[in-house]
Amino acid sequence: MKKNTKKLTLSALLSALALITFMIENLFPPLFFPGARMGLSNVFILLCVVLLGNKYGFAVLIVKVTLGSLYSGNISALMYSLPSGLIALIIQVLLIKYTSRLSIIAISVTGSVANAVCQNAVFCFVMKSFAYLSYSPYLALSGVISGAIVGATVFFLTKKLRKIKFLQDIYFT
Amino acid sequence: MRYKSSEKKFNIDNHNKTCLEKISSSKLFYTRDLFAYAFVALFVVFLIIVFVVLPSNKQANGFCVKKDGQVVFYFTNNTVKIQNDYDDLIETVGIQNGVEVTIYTDSNKTNFNVILFDLSNKTAKVTKSTCSHSKDCCYSPAISNSGIIYCAPHGLSIEPIGSGGFTPPVTGGIK
CATH class of the missing domain: 1.20.5 (Single alpha-helices involved in coiled-coils or other helix-helix interfaces)
Incomplete structure (x- = not known):
């Protein structure tokens, strides 16, 4: 199998995992506040950035958000989920690229908080009401928790996954 | 290999x-x-x-309930003031220390939200809803002087009035 085909296969697998996690997570009530979720599907997006590169990470994000909104029957969520997800991922990509000695957990926490606040801000803009900004402190706090969990998961997964032959084939062909 | x-x-x-x-x-x-x-x-x-x-720090003097951005009713001075168009879609029940308002979001009266206005604590909270599986609006904390409760599937929002100088127009009856 060619290197690019392997990358495409792995990114498709990560997209499917992100989508399934997102759909399962949607079945549960929010954490403490409306809109607050663990965001465990972001594990696969961040993992894709680390394993395959930025463009694959962005592709997985777009697939997850678009199909997730369609399957959950809430297409309007696309309006505020996609821009906030893109902003958060850009921040994470820049932090990975330009900062040395910053742990993946700190990067994930920063991105997660940015995602939560941006999503709330875009939602306010779409709804034309700033009253919804009152949720932003709570969403930011939930972003800290979910970001730490996502970051720690990616950290441990990366340690394990680098030993897998399929991944070695991608890097050494 | x-x-x-x-x-x-x-x-x-x-x-x-x-x-x-x-x-x-x-x-x-x-x-x-x-x-x-x-x-x-x-x-x-x-x-x-x-x-x-x-x-x-700002003191609210009631709550306004909107559907798709249009005022449906507002609750102030212990009374529910309803817009004319929504008169048939709202049921009000007085309970101990509060008022429970059921607002139907369709003409068949299959979908609804139940809003509890607590008179002693001066708060509003959604207690029941047929909106979605996750029921975000029911998990929203009670609001008093600030904040907002939003039910996205029904396009319903509940927000305090008076604290931000907002006074919605009323064209309906008073319950």
């Missing part, structure tokens, strides 16, 4: 390998992380001050 370090004909994807190596050889915590965490903490404190502490 395992690759040996002696094999030199590898076309290494430098960017990804660097990224993978960087993360997989990193630690769970670096001293520089403290700057990132401090920045996040300051940002959260700023949000709490601006959106929680400062608005709570």
Whole structure:
């Protein structure tokens, strides 16, 4: 199998995992506040950035958000989920690229908080009401928790996954 | 098949390998992380001050309920004042220390939200809804002088009035 085909296969697998996690997570009530979720599907997006590169990470994000909104029957969520997800991922990509000695957990926490606040801000803009900004402190706090969990998961997964032959084939062909 | 370090004909994807190596050889915590965490903490404190502490000083004198941006009714001075168009879609029940209002969001009266106005605590909360599986509106905390409860599937919002100078128009009856 060619290197690019392997990358495409792995990114498709990560997209499917992100989508399934997102759909399962949607079945549960929010954490403490409306809109607050663990965001465990972001594990696969961040993992894709680390394993395959930025463009694959962005592709997985777009697939997850678009199909997730369609399957959950809430297409309007696309309006505020996609821009906030893109902003958060850009921040994470820049932090990975330009900062040395910053742990993946700190990067994930920063991105997660940015995602939560941006999503709330875009939602306010779409709804034309700033009253919804009152949720932003709570969403930011939930972003800290979910970001730490996502970051720690990616950290441990990366340690394990680098030993897998399929991944070695991608890097050494 | 395992690759040996002696094999030199590898076309290494430098960017990804660097990224993978960087993360997989990193630690769970670096001293520089403290700057990132401090920045996040300051940002959260700023949000709490601006959106929680400062608005709570303002006194609301009721609640306004909107559907798709249009005022349906508002609850003030212990009365429910309904817009004409929605008169048939709202049921009001007086309970101990409060008023329970059921608003039907379709003409068949299959979908609804139940809003509890607590007179003693001067709060509003959605107690029941047929909106979605996750029922975000029911999990929203009770609002008093600030905040908002939003039910996205029904396009319903509940917000305090008076604190921000907002006074909705009323064209309907009073219950």
